[in-house]
Amino acid sequence: MLNRKDALTVTVLLSISFIVLPQSYGSQMQEHGVEAESTHGEGAGICPVMHKEASKEYSYAYKGKTYYFCCPACIGEFKKNPDKYISRIKEINLEAFQFGFSPDKITVKKGDIVKLDATSRDVTHGLYIKEYGINVRLKKGETKKIEFVADKTGEFDILCSIYCGRKHHDMKAKLIVEE
Amino acid sequence: MKKLLRDKKDLVILLLGILFLIKIPQGGIRFVFWVLSGVLIAAGCDILIKRFFLHQELVLKSAIISGFIVSGILDYHQPWFILLIFSLLAILSKHIIRFKGRHIFNPANVGLLAASLFGIPLTWNIGSRIYITIAVGIYIAYSIRKLPHILGFLIFFIGLFVSQGINPFSLISWFFIFIMLIEPKTSGFGKLRGFIFGSIAGIASFVIYRFSPQYDFFIGSLFVANLFNPLLERIKK
Structure with missing residues (x-):
C-alpha cells in the first residue's frame, strides 16, 4: 500500500493532470481573429463590407446566397x-490527409475574405497558420468553417x-497572399 | 568507439545528431540555429543550476539530449522566445519536480507538454528518419534493458488502434518509442515494471487519441505513465 506521503504526491500530480489539461485543451483550440465552427454552427462570419464580425440580425439574400453584415x-x-464585394470572398474546400x-496551394489577394x-x-489533423492565428482541429467526417481576412x-x-x-x-500547404 | 558504445547516452546523442544533420537540407538554416540554440539553452540552464545551486558535478549529457528533443520536436518557425521558455522549463522541471530525490517526469516531455498546452504545434521534425531510429533504438533498448517497456507499449497501442479499425503503423512514432519512452531515469527498470509502464503509455496514447485528439497523444501518454512512477517503484521485478 501507499504511505501517506506517496498518496499525497500521486493525488497532487493526478489533480494537476486532470484539472489543468482539460482546461488547456480549450485554450489550445482558441482561434484568434477568425470564425471557426462546425458547419452547423451559429456564427455569421465576417462582414464583406467592413471586415468586422457579422451578425445574423443583418442579412441579405443575393443570387440564392445569404450574406451577413x-x-x-x-x-x-x-x-x-x-x-x-462578392468577388473578394474566396471560398475554398480544404482537405487534410496523411500526409x-x-x-x-491557396492563392488570394490582400483584403480578400478567405472562407475555408x-x-x-x-485521421485527426490540425490546421495551423501561425501568421493568421489559426489553429483548428479537423476530425475525420467533420467539416469546420474557418474565415479570415487575408490582411498580410x-x-x-x-x-x-x-x-x-x-x-x-x-x-x-501554402497560403499565398498577393498584393 | 568502445567508450562511445559503453555509455548509451553518448549513442543517443550521436543518433540525435545524425537525425538533426539528415534534416538540415529540408529544414534549412533556421532549423540548424533552432536546434543548436535549444541544446545550448538546455545545457546552459543545467550548468547554472548544478554549478551555482546544487554544487554538483557537471554532467550535461541528459541536458543535451533534452535540448535536442525539445527543439527537434517543437515547430522551428515559432518565435525564439518559445524555444527559450520550453527548453528552460524542461530542465527546470528535472530539478524541481522530484519524488524521493529523483525526477519522475521525462524533462523534455514536460517542456513539450507545456508547449502543446499553449497551442504550440509539435512538428516532430527530428523524428523524420524511422529506419535509423529503429535500428539504433533497438540496440539501445536492448542494451539498457528497456525492451519490456516497448513490448508493453506496442501490445496495447497496436491492439487498441486495430480494435478501432485504425492502422496503428500509420500513426506510430518510433522516435517517441526508442528515444523518449525508454529514457532510463524516468521509465524505471525491471521486466514487469517496464512492461506495465509501457502498457500504461500505450493505453493512455489510445485514450488521448480517441477522446482528446487535439492533444499530442505520445507526449500526453508519457506524462501519464510518468505519473504512475511513484506507484510503479513498488514493483521490484
Whole structure:
C-alpha cells in the first residue's frame, strides 16, 4: 500500500493532470481573429463590407446566397454593388490527409475574405497558420468553417498541428497572399 | 568507439545528431540555429543550476539530449522566445519536480507538454528518419534493458488502434518509442515494471487519441505513465 506521503504526491500530480489539461485543451483550440465552427454552427462570419464580425440580425439574400453584415449601413452599401464585394470572398474546400493538404496551394489577394471549408480524409489533423492565428482541429467526417481576412501579404505555411503519423512533419500547404 | 558504445547516452546523442544533420537540407538554416540554440539553452540552464545551486558535478549529457528533443520536436518557425521558455522549463522541471530525490517526469516531455498546452504545434521534425531510429533504438533498448517497456507499449497501442479499425503503423512514432519512452531515469527498470509502464503509455496514447485528439497523444501518454512512477517503484521485478 501507499504511505501517506506517496498518496499525497500521486493525488497532487493526478489533480494537476486532470484539472489543468482539460482546461488547456480549450485554450489550445482558441482561434484568434477568425470564425471557426462546425458547419452547423451559429456564427455569421465576417462582414464583406467592413471586415468586422457579422451578425445574423443583418442579412441579405443575393443570387440564392445569404450574406451577413455587421450593421444595416453595410447592407445598403453592399446592395449598391454586390459583385464588387462578392468577388473578394474566396471560398475554398480544404482537405487534410496523411500526409498533405488538398489543394496544397491557396492563392488570394490582400483584403480578400478567405472562407475555408476544412475536412479530414482519414485521421485527426490540425490546421495551423501561425501568421493568421489559426489553429483548428479537423476530425475525420467533420467539416469546420474557418474565415479570415487575408490582411498580410506573403507566403505562409499551412501546417498540421496534431501529430498524425510518421510523416506528420512533411504535412504542409501554402497560403499565398498577393498584393 | 568502445567508450562511445559503453555509455548509451553518448549513442543517443550521436543518433540525435545524425537525425538533426539528415534534416538540415529540408529544414534549412533556421532549423540548424533552432536546434543548436535549444541544446545550448538546455545545457546552459543545467550548468547554472548544478554549478551555482546544487554544487554538483557537471554532467550535461541528459541536458543535451533534452535540448535536442525539445527543439527537434517543437515547430522551428515559432518565435525564439518559445524555444527559450520550453527548453528552460524542461530542465527546470528535472530539478524541481522530484519524488524521493529523483525526477519522475521525462524533462523534455514536460517542456513539450507545456508547449502543446499553449497551442504550440509539435512538428516532430527530428523524428523524420524511422529506419535509423529503429535500428539504433533497438540496440539501445536492448542494451539498457528497456525492451519490456516497448513490448508493453506496442501490445496495447497496436491492439487498441486495430480494435478501432485504425492502422496503428500509420500513426506510430518510433522516435517517441526508442528515444523518449525508454529514457532510463524516468521509465524505471525491471521486466514487469517496464512492461506495465509501457502498457500504461500505450493505453493512455489510445485514450488521448480517441477522446482528446487535439492533444499530442505520445507526449500526453508519457506524462501519464510518468505519473504512475511513484506507484510503479513498488514493483521490484
